[in-house]
Amino acid sequence: MPPVVAGALVLNAALTGTAGPIGYALLLGSAALLYFHRTSPRPVLALATACAVAYMLSVEAEIVAGLPAMIALASVVRAGQRSFAVTAALTLTSGMVAAYLLAGQPVVEAVKGGGLVMGWFVAAMAMGVALLGADERAAEAERTREEAALRRAEQERLRIARELHDTLTHEISIIKVQAGVAVHLARKRGDAVPAALEAIQEASGQAMRELRATLEALRDDTVALARLPGLVERTKAAGQDVRLTVEGRPRPLPEPVEQAAYRIVQEALTNVSKHAGDGAAADVVVGYGTAGVTLKVDDNGRAPGSASQPGVGLTGMRERVSALGGSLSAGPRPEGGFSVRAELPA
Structure with a gap:
């Protein structure tokens, strides 16, 4: 976008034939600022406004010189800083009125011209309001998607908990009971309890405790x-x-x-x-x-x-x-x- 804006500014200045080196420098400088209008909207708007007013006062009362400032106005409003945007718009309008007066126009005509120019700046701010609304709607849609994903994740957690409870808990409980019965019978008969059997009994008990903890974690977020x-x-x-x-x-x-x-x-x-x-x-x-x-x-x-x-x-x-x-x-x-x-x- 900055190259396109710079081209439009230079072409307009070339057609009028009034811009000298300083005028072209102001135009190109304000266009180059647009590379940063999304990341630093307020500084860009302040500098673009200063360049536009300087061009209007030193070269000619040309609304096209305020094009970079208009784009920055929309970005500032989109960032939620409307008061700063209003101040910049009033500054640009005042600069245009002062340029008209310096050009020799009557006060009434100069004020009328400034009022017409103000309409362009208001339109730029209205564009910023529209973009801000679009951003808010997109953020709300993202939040809605996240909430739906969380609900689906909760349902999946509960489903997994039910599956674990219905399958693993039952099977491990049977293993633990059978191992316990075998150990009890061996001791009752006075036989030596195999170490593997005791290990199965202990491991199944530990598995039951860990499984209960897992089920608790799945059911409770x-x-x-x-x-x-x-x-x-x-x-x-x-x-x-x-x-x-x-x-x-x-x-x-x-x-x-x-x-x-x-x-x-x-x-x-x-x-x-x-x-x-x-x-x-x-x-x-x-x-x-x-x-x-x-x-x-x-x-x-x-x-x-x-x-x-x-x-x-x-x-x-x-x-x-x-x-x-x-x-x-x-x-x-x-x-x-x-x-x-x-x-x-x-």
């Missing part, structure tokens, strides 16, 4: 950091030593940040119970800062392998953090155990 004490208490009840510390002043955070923070701590504690070993303790620290929230989950158990090859849990954490523009680090601690640290912006 209203998690928040305020529910962390409850998560810690449930983890303690399962036999894991966990300590929760809150630093800073707790405050409500955006819902996506609250959900991601809760899920990260939940997954980190799940990893502790899986990999840290018996007797391991975990420290959970939630720090509220001005820029967001910091999460730390440290344990003193066994580190689960190399952090360069993360499992599904760590991958899920990284995806949640990346989606919010935060950072995550996870790996073995020098003093032993494993550490997870996440920073989420508010």
